[in-house]
Amino acid sequence: xxxxxxxxxxxxxxxxxxxxxxxxxxxxxxxxxxxxxxxxxxxxxxxxxxxxxxxxxxxxxxxxxxxxxxxxxxxxxxxxxxxxxxxxxxxxxxxxxxxxxxxxxxxxxxxxxxxxxxxxxxxxxxxxxxxxxxxxxxxxxxxxxxxxxxxxxxxxxxxxxxxxxxxxxxxxxxxxxxxxxxxxxxxxxxxxxxxxxxxxxxxxxxxxxxxxxxxxxxxxxxxxxxxxxxxxxxxxxxxxxxxxxxxxxxxxxxxxxxxxxxxxxxxxxxxxxxxxxxxxxxxxxxxxxxxxxxxxxxxxxxxxxxxxxxxxxxxxxxxxxxxxxxxxxxxxxxxxxxxxxxxxxxxxxxxxxxxxxxxxxxxxxxxxxxxxxxxxxxxxxxxxxxxxxxxxxxxxxxxxxxxxxxxxxxxxxxxxxxxxxxxxxxxxxxxxxxxxxxxxxxxxxxxxxxxxxxxxxxxxxxxxxxxxxxxxxxxxxxxxxxxxxxxxxxxxxxxxxxxxxxxxxxxxxxxxxxxxxxxxxxxxxxxxxxxxxxxxxxxxxxxxxxxxxxxxxxxxxxxxxxxxxxxxxxxxxxxxxxxxxxxxxxxxxxxxxxxxxxxxx
Amino acid sequence: xxxxxxxxxxxxxxxxxxxxxxxxxxxxxxxxxxxxxxxxxxxxxxxxxxxxxxxxxxxxxxxxxxxxxxxxxxxxxxxxxxxxxxxxxxxxxxxxxxxxxxxxxxxxxxxxxxxxxxxxxxxxxxxxxxxxxxxxxxxxxxxxxxxxxxxxxxxxxxxxxxxxxxxxxxxxxxxxxxxxxxxxxxxxxxxxxxxxxxxxxxxxxxxxxxxxxxxxxxxxxxxxxxxxxxxxxxxxxxxxxxxxxxxxxxxxxxxxxxxxxxxxxxxxxxxxxxxxxxxxxxxxxxxxxxxxxxxxxxxxxxxxxxxxxxxxxxxxxxxxxxxxxxxxxxxxxxxxxxxxxxxxxxxxxxxxxxxxxxxxxxxxxxxxxxxxxxxxxxxxxxxxxxxxxxxx
Numbered sequence: 003x004x005x006x007x008x009x010x011x012x013x014x015x016x017x018x019x020x021x022x023x024x025x026x027x028x029x030x031x032x033x034x035x036x037x038x039x040x041x042x043x044x045x046x047x048x049x050x051x052x053x054x055x056x057x058x059x060x061x062x063x064x065x066x067x068x069x070x071x072x073x074x075x076x077x078x079x080x081x082x083x084x085x086x087x088x089x090x091x092x093x094x095x096x097x098x099x100x101x102x103x104x105x106x107x108x109x110x111x112x113x114x115x116x117x118x119x120x121x122x123x124x125x126x127x128x129x130x131x132x133x134x135x136x137x138x139x140x141x142x143x144x145x146x147x148x149x150x151x152x153x154x155x156x157x158x159x160x161x162x163x164x165x166x167x168x169x170x171x172x173x174x175x176x177x178x179x180x181x182x183x184x185x186x187x188x189x190x191x192x193x194x195x196x197x198x199x200x201x202x203x204x205x206x207x208x209x210x211x212x213x214x215x216x217x218x219x220x221x222x223x224x225x226x227x228x229x230x231x232x233x234x235x236x237x238x239x240x241x242x243x244x245x246x247x248x249x250x251x252x253x254x255x256x257x258x259x260x261x262x263x264x265x266x267x268x269x270x271x272x273x274x275x276x277x278x279x280x281x282x283x284x285x286x287x288x289x290x291x292x293x294x295x296x297x298x299x300x301x302x303x304x305x306x307x308x309x310x311x312x313x314x315x316x317x318x319x320x321x322x323x324x325x326x327x328x329x330x331x332x333x334x335x336x337x338x339x340x341x342x343x344x345x346x347x348x349x350x351x352x353x354x355x356x357x358x359x360x361x362x363x364x365x366x367x368x369x370x371x372x373x374x375x376x377x378x379x380x381x382x383x384x385x386x387x388x389x390x391x392x393x394x395x396x397x398x399x400x401x402x403x404x405x406x407x408x409x410x411x412x413x414x415x416x417x418x419x420x421x422x423x424x425x426x427x428x429x430x431x432x433x434x435x436x437x438x439x440x441x442x443x444x445x446x447x448x449x450x451x452x453x454x455x456x457x458x459x460x461x462x463x464x465x466x467x468x469x470x471x472x473x474x475x476x477x478x479x480x481x482x483x484x485x486x487x488x489x490x491x492x493x494x495x496x497x498x499x500x501x502x503x504x505x506x507x508x509x510x511x512x513x514x515x516x517x518x519x520x521x522x523x524x525x526x527x528x529x530x531x532x533x534x535x536x537x538x539x540x541x542x543x544x545x546x547x548x549x550x551x552x553x554x555x556x557x558x559x560x561x562x563x564x565x566x567x568x569x570x571x572x573x574x575x576x577x578x579x580x581x582x583x584x585x586x587x588x589x590x591x592x593x594x595x596x597x598x599x600x601x602x603x
Numbered sequence: 604x605x606x607x608x609x610x611x612x613x614x615x616x617x618x619x620x621x622x623x624x625x626x627x628x629x630x631x632x633x634x635x636x637x638x639x640x641x642x643x644x645x646x647x648x649x650x651x652x653x654x655x656x657x658x659x660x661x662x663x664x665x666x667x668x669x670x671x672x673x674x675x676x677x678x679x680x681x682x683x684x685x686x687x688x689x690x691x692x693x694x695x696x697x698x699x700x701x702x703x704x705x706x707x708x709x710x711x712x713x714x715x716x717x718x719x720x721x722x723x724x725x726x727x728x729x730x731x732x733x734x735x736x737x738x739x740x741x742x743x744x745x746x747x748x749x750x751x752x753x754x755x756x757x758x759x760x761x762x763x764x765x766x767x768x769x770x771x772x773x774x775x776x777x778x779x780x781x782x783x784x785x786x787x788x789x790x791x792x793x794x795x796x797x798x799x800x801x802x803x804x805x806x807x808x809x810x811x812x813x814x815x816x817x818x819x820x821x822x823x824x825x826x827x828x829x830x831x832x833x834x835x836x837x838x839x840x841x842x843x844x845x846x847x848x849x850x851x852x853x854x855x856x857x858x859x860x861x862x863x864x865x866x867x868x869x870x871x872x873x874x875x876x877x878x879x880x881x882x883x884x885x886x887x888x889x890x891x892x893x894x895x896x897x898x899x900x901x902x903x904x905x906x907x908x909x910x911x912x913x914x915x916x917x918x919x920x921x922x923x924x925x926x927x928x929x930x931x932x933x934x935x936x937x938x939x940x941x942x943x944x945x946x947x948x949x950x951x952x953x954x955x956x957x958x959x960x961x962x963x964x965x966x967x968x969x970x971x972x973x974x975x976x977x978x979x980x981x982x983x984x985x986x987x988x989x990x991x992x993x994x995x
Contacts, residue, residue, distance in 0.1 A: 554828060558850050560940065573935070
């Protein structure tokens with residue numbers, strides 16, 4: 003017999019990176035006895051190495067904690083963790099949709115950051131009850147009173163309601179649990195209605211297939227239930243339902259209001275899309291739960307193996323990553339310069355870096371990644387509109403009427419003193435000012451409308467450096483707009499290098515071309531011949547650099563004691579040379595293909 | 604010459620004498636700045652190693668060359684040098700006309716010293732003149748001036764030592780092309796048999812490198828260095844010295860036979876701190892080095908003179924480590940070294956020959972049958988050409 007619905011609480015934690023979400027989660031697990039203190043490896047919820055290193059959560063988790071409250075009753079608390087990066091905003095919104103409430107964790111010295119704010123707004127839209135928690139009150143620079151004031155003025159929650167906590171020392175953790183029980187509503191939902199369960203995450207398990215994380219809103223789910231995905235349309239038979247404590251533990255059923263997992267011989271994460279509604283095949287619900295959206299990649303790049311013999315391995319590795327990452331899409335791509343590879347779509351640049359790093363680390367592949375691009379809509383003379391995610395696919399200009407680029411609504415929270423620098427940055431990136439709102443203390447919320455393509459490169463790093471790390475950002479897609487866009491080609495010794503083409507604004511083509519060829523001159527070693535580097539728009543050269551021919555390269559002294567050293571150097575150089583890509587007779591190192599990313603603007 | 608010949612028993616012996624009065628600003632060699640006490644103990648240890656090696660089968664073949672390198676071998680003094688030469692003669696058989704070369708610095712050269720060296724059987728003296736500009740010599744941290752350099756060259760020339768060579772350095776920060784060529788001309792008036800003309804290499808950890816890295820000395824522009832190299836070559840040719848290696852010029856028959864053996868991929872024994880040797884598998888085994896099935900083994904000694912002495916005192920050989928070479932590595936070395944010689948190198952593999960012909964089409968190499976050699980233009984970019992060939 004499960005816990006009565008009235009004593010279930012489903013909640014998640016909203017926090018900025020480093021504000022102590024994982025530590026607080028650890029303390030909650032300890033305090034409820036879900037995990038004994040001695041079993042705690044630091045930060046149980048972040049399981050992937052990469053996550054722990056980067057301090058971010060990539061995959062959400064859900065843990066069920068039994069809790070006997072001060073009123074003497076036993077409660078079931080479900081903590082649903084959310085991914086902590088702007089690339090995964092949609093996943094966050096689905097995890098929040100599975101809850102009735104959220105803990106808003108704010109660092110007692112840092113205050114509220116942009117991403118936190120964006121997630122708070124999401125939670126409010128979903129009618130979640132919010133419990134503000136001011137964390138790290140044990141630190142000397144903590145200003146809990148000021149931060150509580152900020153919470154009141156920015157979010158509109160009375161400062162008296164802020165809980166003062168140090169997740170590190172454990173101070174105030176008991177109050178957090180009591181607040182969850184007392185302040186958050188119990189889930190509503192009728193067991194007898196047709197099944198409606200929200201998929202808020204899933205993961206691939208090599209032995210059991212796809213493990214689907216669900217929140218049941220109506221009806222019941224147990225093994226043997228025939229289920230249907232309302233958007234994905236697949237039909238499956240449930241083999242097992244259970245919950246996480248924190249390991250997987252089978253239960254008899256998941257009833258309305260409960261959170262847990264199901265296993266149903268689903269072979270592919272694509273068949274259980276985050277945000278989709280699960281219903282019963284025999285007695286389907288008439289309407290899906292709101293908010294489903296097909297997760298679509300925002301950033302595209304080519305991935306090519308350095309050693310072309312690794313192509314089959316790269317394919318296999320991508321297949322395996324995709325099992326667990328529904329947002330990753332890829333298709334074969336051929337480049338004259340780089341050979342066979344894959345055009346991959348990512349949620350954002352961080353997602354791209356994570357995939358790249360996992361491919362290199364877990365699959366031991368060495369890759370060349372081309373400059374990331376966004377997807378453009380091209381209106382053709384024949385009335386068609388095509389979407390391209392690779393600059394090389396841009397049709398001949400004579401067939402093109404206009405090119406539309408995706409734009410985003412960008413929100414930045416920053417101390418006022420950095421406003422100037424940040425607004426300048428937004429203007430440089432073709433941003434259009436929308437709104438500026440001063441908040442309590444010295445903070446400001448800045449809203450801009452700007453092209454997605456302008457923020458995928460180094461915008462975030464620039465934002466951080468121009469605000470000494472204090473500004474934070476969040477963005478969401480805000481439609482397409484036609485702009486004066488052109489394809490900037492790079493020619494090496496007269497040969498156009500497909501993998502180096504980018505789409506840029508006409509007004510920036512020359513400047514960008516100059517920076518690009520200058521950067522390439524730095525990374526391409528001198529060759530036996532002079533090499534011309536050109537940037538061109540529609541056949542017209544807009545920038546040029548020349549790598550002079552190598553004139554002198556010979557060791558002056560090579561006697562008996564120098565031979566081993568010389569041989570080892572040659573062996574190393576030979577290895578380096580064999581990894582370079584050839585364009586015509588020019589050898590180009592890997593870094594050159596990433597030159598676009600390492601330009602100083 | 605086939606690869607098998609080159610791995611014949613060693614006919615060359617290198618002996619390292621690491622002592623110097625001071626460390627020159629450009630030097631990263633295994634040298635030691637210490638007094639006569641360590642010199643004596645070092646010589647004892649060196650002779651101990653010599654006795655050990657000379658009793659093995661690795662020392663069976665008569666020597667064609669003995670090279671006393673440094674450091675500053677001339678610093679050793681006549682008595683110690685006599686002890687060393689006696690030990691070499693007693694331990695090894697030496698072919699008639701065996702080349703016995705001694706590296707010397709001007710400070711130790713005198714008519715009397717030159718006489719002694721000739722008496723002890725030195726057939727070739729190699730003098731470190733380096734430059735004939737006093738400010739440049741000071742900048743290089745040398746302990747002599749131009750005048751002493753030239754005097755020393757004169758005394759050696761007048762002595763009974765059959766062959767005299769000297770070293771000059773170009774592409775030195777602060778020394779103009781005119782000053783360098785003027786110095787070269789003054790040296791050539793003494794009609795040396797052999798001249799080594801090196802571009803200054805800014806080795807990591809040296810004073811000169813630090814000065815350049817910190818902007819306290821301006822590195823010589825590539826074009827200037829090339830101009831100095833080309834002008835020097837022209838003057839040397841005009842003076843009757845032919846280039847036979849990247850940095851080495853000689854009158855006919857006066858090449859350094861010891862060094863030629865290195866560049867032709869030959870084997871050689873080595874004694875003393877920091878010295879490197881190269882042996883065929885059988886000879887290496889005879890020295891107690893792990894050889895496995897390798898056709899060639901390179902080995903090297905402890906670099907530090909005091910460590911070398913201590914290790915020998917503990918009854919072990921002064922060898923620090925060795926490496927077994929695969930045939931492909933031997934091939935790579937032979938190609939890289941052989942191309943440094945104007946005579947070039949025999950290349951058997953079709954792929955290498957094809958790659959050589961491609962580079963020959965640009966005038967960097969000449970291919971005659973299976974022999975490949977670099978042209979003067981090719982010599983200037985030889986390391987890159989070698990890389991092109993081995994990566995082809």
